[in-house]
Amino acid sequence: MDKLIEFDNAVEALGDSMLANMPEQRIKDVQQFREYFTQETDAKLRKLGLRLIDECTSFAYMFRMGVDYGKVAEKSLKIGHLREEVIKLGLRTYGGTQLKG
Numbered sequence: 001m002d003k004l005i006e007f008d009n010a011v012e013a014l015g016d017s018m019l020a021n022m023p024e025q026r027i028k029d030v031q032q033f034r035e036y037f038t039q040e041t042d043a044k045l046r047k048l049g050l051r052l053i054d055e056c057t058s059f060a061y062m063f064r065m066g067v068d069y070g071k072v073a074e075k076s077l078k079i080g081h082l083r084e085e086v087i088k089l090g091l092r093t094y095g096g097t098q099l100k101g
Helices: 002-020 024-031 034-038 043-065 069-094
Strands: none
Touching (some): 002 024, 002 043, 034 043
């Protein structure tokens, strides 16, 4: 469960870094979990986790490039929804047990 919590914290920190123009390290902090989700045995959790990583990366670059705020805000809402799904599914899948990692 620790890796899933670390991932959630990295996603949250990326969103919080909007005031600092999304430093490259915040993007890398989220992307570093790609290998973890690639190896995830639960297919739905793997798919959601990888999609969330892609959405976060897209969001960060959209923000840094100055894309219309409405589109960035829409992407932010999508990320929030995906983030919630990943955590819920992770809790259902692993409950109180440790996730690998």
